[in-house]
Amino acid sequence: MVLGACQNQKTAEQPKAVIPVSEISDKAGAYVDQLIEVDGMAVHVCRESGKRLFLGEEQFKVMASDPIGKFDVALEGSDIAAVGYVRESRIDENYLDEWEKELQGAAQVQMKEEVHTYEAESKGEDESAADTQMKQIKNYRDQIAASEKGYLSFYSLEAISVTEKK
Amino acid sequence: MKLRKLNSILHRDLGYLFFGMSIIYALSGIALNHLRDWNPNYIIKNYTVTLNDSVTKSDIDKDWVVSLLEDLDLSKEYKKHYFPSEQTLKVFLYHGNVEVNMATNKGTMEIIKKRPVFNQMNFLHYNPGAWWKWFSDIFCVAWIIIALSGLFIIRSGKNSITGWKGITYTVVGILIPLILFLLYV
Numbered sequence: 520m521v522l523g524a525c526q527n528q529k530t531a532e533q534p535k536a537v538i539p540v541s542e543i544s545d546k547a548g549a550y551v552d553q554l555i556e557v558d559g560m561a562v563h564v565c566r567e568s569g570k571r572l573f574l575g576e577e578q579f580k581v582m583a584s585d586p587i588g589k590f591d592v593a594l595e596g597s598d599i600a601a602v603g604y605v606r607e608s609r610i611d612e613n614y615l616d617e618w619e620k621e622l623q624g625a626a627q628v629q630m631k632e633e634v635h636t637y638e639a640e641s642k643g644e645d646e647s648a649a650d651t652q653m654k655q656i657k658n659y660r661d662q663i664a665a666s667e668k669g670y671l672s673f674y675s676l677e678a679i680s681v682t683e684k685k
Numbered sequence: 686m687k688l689r690k691l692n693s694i695l696h697r698d699l700g701y702l703f704f705g706m707s708i709i710y711a712l713s714g715i716a717l718n719h720l721r722d723w724n725p726n727y728i729i730k731n732y733t734v735t736l737n738d739s740v741t742k743s744d745i746d747k748d749w750v751v752s753l754l755e756d757l758d759l760s761k762e763y764k765k766h767y768f769p770s771e772q773t774l775k776v777f778l779y780h781g782n783v784e785v786n787m788a789t790n791k792g793t794m795e796i797i798k799k800r801p802v803f804n805q806m807n808f809l810h811y812n813p814g815a816w817w818k819w820f821s822d823i824f825c826v827a828w829i830i831i832a833l834s835g836l837f838i839i840r841s842g843k844n845s846i847t848g849w850k851g852i853t854y855t856v857v858g859i860l861i862p863l864i865l866f867l868l869y870v
Contacts, residue, residue: 560767562775566727567720569811576769585818588811592727592797596764596777641769 534602540575547579547674550605557581557601557676558684561594563637572681573637574601580636580675582606587678594683603678608633611670612663615656622649622656633673634659689840696834699827706824713810716803725803729795734783736790742768750776757783757794 532554538546540559559575569589572581581601583589610633622628630647634655639646646652662671716725734757740749750766754776762778769775776783778796785792812818836855839845846855 560765562767562769566724566729569726576767583811585812586814588808588813589726593779595782 537600540577540579543574543579543674544577547605548607548672551607551674552604554602554604554679555676557603559599561590561597561599563641564590564592564595566592571635571637572601572678574599578637578641580673581678581681582675584677584679587681590681594681598684600682600684601676601678602680602682603676606675606677608673608675609670610634610659610663610673612660615659615663618652619656622652628652636673689837692834692837695830696838699831699834703824703827703831706821707828709806709809710821710824712803713806716807717810724800726800726807727804728798728800729781732794732796734785734792734794736785736792739790740787742771742774742787745774750774754778754783759783 534556535550535553536546537556537558538550540557543557543559557574557579559577559579561572561574562576562578563573565571569591570583572583572590572594573579574581581590581603584603614633618628618631618634628647628649630652635646639651639655644651659671663669713725719725736753745766747763747766751760751763754760754763759778762780764777764779766774766776772786772788774783774785774787774792776785780798781794781796783792783794809817812821836846836851839848839851842848843850845851
């Protein structure tokens with residue numbers, strides 16, 4: 520009974536905001552760990568796992584949570600409303616040092632979820648190749664050096680529901 | 686009822702009941718083990734596309750894209766198009782996509798179809814809902830019972846759990862994952 524009551528309360532939770540994907544880069548930071556709706560066109564769904572979907576030209580990452588399982592590739596090109604919790608991953612120099620060390624010590628390193636974007640794949644590059652990841656590390660080091668915070672924030676949405684808009 | 690008879694009945698009936706689930710998890714498990722080698726969810730075919738004439742972003746509208754798709758025998762596949770960059774056109778199809786570099790007039794076409802059986806099994810493997818989660822939890826518990834009861838099906842002799850074959854096979858089956866774990870850690 521208690522479990523049922525909790526679940527009902529959870530499903531009744533309403534998104535705190537509805538944000539077009541064109542504005543998500545500016546606004547995501549204000550909604551970390553909060554439930555929001557992000558609207559935009561699905562431009563890519565991960566072919567292998569189906570766990571990741573990218574929205575709009577911003578390529579905002581949406582992750583499939585347990586209730587969703589995985590995204591259907593047929594969502595590509597559809598306008599969707601993704602409801603979920605904003606998550607933030609902070610990437611700093613220590614993280615990049617560890618990542619670089621790992622790449623130097625192993626033949627193949629699985630792409631890390633925190634920095635798994637659609638950028639490399641959209642350019643036709645092999646995202647899990649060591650040189651692609653090294654390039655990514657260098658790029659992030661440059662961005663951190665140019666930033667005042669000393670780290671980079673990667674925002675994504677842990678989706679609990681995705682609806683195709685007609 | 687004797688304990689041994691109950692053991693046999695449990696082993697037999699749970700084996701029957703969860704035959705389908707065992708196949709689903711075994712096949713999707715193999716498929717997911719080899720994600721780097723093949724895509725168990727989709728059959729993806731890639732083609733090269735070459736435009737006959739040069740085109741710029743301002744020339745392109747829905748009619749232009751549909752006529753391009755007619756040339757590719759995909760006229761009914763148009764879903765939407767957009768420009769990821771000034772030089773790139775991306776067309777979403779109902780079963781794939783076409784991406785053209787307008788600077789080179791060359792592009793790629795990806796035709797995607799769901800891989801029969803595996804796509805559906807993987808869908809289930811990824812826990813599509815609460816009911817499935819409960820059912821698969823029950824299946825996992827049942828598998829523990831099936832495994833344990835299997836050890837005691839044969840009463841005595843070399844094939845029993847107390848016989849040399851039973852002991853050797855069981856120990857080897859435990860040692861293999863243990864050794865691999867120690868090797869990887």
